[in-house]
Amino acid sequence: MTDFKQEFLNEFWPIWPNKVSKIKAMKFYRMARQGSLVLQRLEDLGPATKEEILAGVERYKRTKEDWRAWLHPSTYLYNCEWLSEGGSEVIEPMRDNTKDLAMMRRDHEAGREMHPSLAEKYGWAEYGSNSGSLKTAPKLKVVG
Numbered sequence: 001m002t003d004f005k006q007e008f009l010n011e012f013w014p015i016w017p018n019k020v021s022k023i024k025a026m027k028f029y030r031m032a033r034q035g036s037l038v039l040q041r042l043e044d045l046g047p048a049t050k051e052e053i054l055a056g057v058e059r060y061k062r063t064k065e066d067w068r069a070w071l072h073p074s075t076y077l078y079n080c081e082w083l084s085e086g087g088s089e090v091i092e093p094m095r096d097n098t099k100d101l102a103m104m105r106r107d108h109e110a111g112r113e114m115h116p117s118l119a120e121k122y123g124w125a126e127y128g129s130n131s132g133s134l135k136t137a138p139k140l141k142v143v144g
Contacts, residue, residue: 004030007050015057018070025073029053032077039080048082056082 008029013022031037035047060081064070071081 002033004033007033011050011054012057012073015054015061016073016076017061018072021072021074025077028074028077032080032082037078037080039078045080045083048080053077053082056084059085 005026008026012029013019013025016025028037032040032048032053033050035041035045040046040048057076060071060076063085076082
């Protein structure tokens with residue numbers, strides 16, 4: 001029987017560039033190797049080999065754009081990113097924008113134009129007319 005914990009600690013973890021959430025990553029590594037991740041079951045992929053995962057890590061390190069943040073290892077494993085050929089599209093939650101939204105609501109209620117820096121930051125430059133509603137704000141952004 002394969003010792004996935006030792007395999008993870010000795011082979012995956014040393015080459016992973018962003019060393020965060022080690023326990024969660026170890027769990028998803030074991031699940032990937034056993035073929036029990038949701039995507040693996042949905043797509044009938046079967047268990048991943050150690051070689052596939054490690055080759056995928058090297059490919060990811062080689063093809064990641066400089067401006068893009070490193071994935072957490074658990075995200076990489078959970079999303080079966082070792083199957084990607086590089087430059088994958090990742091959905092990330094937006095950063096906490098509570099203060100920005102509060103400022104936009106105040107400006108909107110007072111009939112003022114949206115502050116230009118916020119319009120630019122959120123890509124809502126066309127919003128300046130105050131004709132729209134601030135009740136909805138994007139919850140997710142696609143990075144890619």
